[in-house]
Amino acid sequence: MRADFASWSSAHQARFEEVLSGLLPQAGVAPQRLHQAMRYAVLDGGKRVRPLLAFAAGELVGAEESRVNIAAAAVEVIHAYSLVHDDMPCMDNDVLRRGKPTCHVQYDEATALLVGDSLLTLAFQWLGEHRLNDDAAQQLEMVKLLAVAAGSRGMAGGQAIDLASVGRTLSLPELENMHIHKTGALIRAAILLGARCGSDTRRGAVTAAQLDKLDHYGKCVGLAFQVVDDVLDFAADTATLGKTAGKDADNDKPTYVTLLGVEAARDMAQHLHGEAIAALAEFGDAAQRLRELADFIVLRKF
């Protein structure tokens, strides 16, 4: 019998915390302060949405969990690096993250800079040193996939678009373009990497057409994730979120709420949720975790 989603996700979250803790450089290894700060920035924090998506996609195709662990960890440390750098004074200047002081507050700016650089590098070290696919050439494609998702035409590029948009009035397509890069690219990469860990298993290879369906699911879920974030940021108070609420509006940053109003933003999230579910139709019961994750992402605390 299949475990319910709450049990599945909390079991994976707890297990994945151990995986990350074991993969990251230990705090006693030199240079200690850097390694301690890297662990501070990654461990004991967040909902691990990207890893859960990778695990759900991996289960869909019958991938070995030990392989998906590495893909999920690589994506998660890239996510963590982006938060450390984004929180720095020259970017968003945030002092609180997941209810804890941000990395540059807890340590110092120079260390935070190096923490981000080192976590980003570590993701690719893991993809180079662990076997994720029986076919090494396919694994090289996974290296490329993650780099494109994280780089100047992916997540980092989205951050650049975000910088350029402060104080400007964006159109809806411009806002969408920003988020497709800034948060969407890495979410899609999590799903695709999870699925590609299973692309050579005996349970049957995942086809290019199926990867396209999963990518479309990821695109919708990634965008919905951001719309919901904007709604929550607008509505919630600092205590609930564990970060400074209303900050986007204070910074004169465009959001789905400022552009559409809160009701239309909620409708948009629901529409994207429906499109994500529709993209999974052909996978049947095997995609149940991905459906539940779409629910989880879109329906949290509206």
Place this chain on the structure above:
Amino acid sequence: MRADFASWSSAHQARFEEVLSGLLPQAGVAPQRLHQAMRYAVLDGGKRVRPLLAFAAGELVGAEESRVNIAAAAVEVIHAYSLVHDDMPCMDNDVLRRGKPTCHVQYDEATALLVGDSLLTLAFQWLGEHRLNDDAAQQLEMVKLLAVAAGSRGMAGGQAIDLASVGRTLSLPELENMHIHKTGALIRAAILLGARCGSDTRRGAVTAAQLDKLDHYGKCVGLAFQVVDDVLDFAADTATLGKTAGKDADNDKPTYVTLLGVEAARDMAQHLHGEAIAALAEFGDAAQRLRELADFIVLRKF
């Protein structure tokens, strides 16, 4: 007939500039400002010592130049990213680099942060998308090699050791440990990656023992490079170097000159030069470019 070293190096430098320019995202591709700043940080600058080392190692083993181009470019953009981040106000706060305003001065701090992140990511994108070795599993090892060299136990770790050393009196082994990481790791990676591009060619695979010899050459040359830098920094004026001279001493940073005195530092560079040359003995004439590069690195403007 073999070209003289000056012709060989200037031809490779000019050719490599075109390679980099073609590989980097074009300035007109969105997000334009980020891509322009990435090109600003990489192109038209530096002696390209690491790429020259990669080309010389590639020639030694008969590697295809088109493959070494990618390895050299990956190493060079990682070097460029490290300069951009190191120059930022929270690190060395340098305003001049290679005679030009540093990236955060020319653009802004947030853009410089993203430039570094994006260049680092791009190195791994290239290693994932271009074929550098007939054996994809060997190429995955090259991905790992570069990541280890650049990460928290390589270059970024050396930077962390450097941060922790400001205002402290370091012993010679401590100073050496810092430089082995901060500059040595990436120099060694340049040589090894160049050699590993040829590890499956018909001219004969390079053996593990030979890679060890090349690595020892790289270790000596890398350390000598830093010793010479310290001597030059001590001696030269700002105009000659194109950067702020005497800055290390002002910052109370330990250098080989402050620790050993300038004469003993010069002797140390000469000793390392001899050890580097000795490591190449078995390669005979094929290693001539690597010998010339050792000369170039150690004998420049003493």
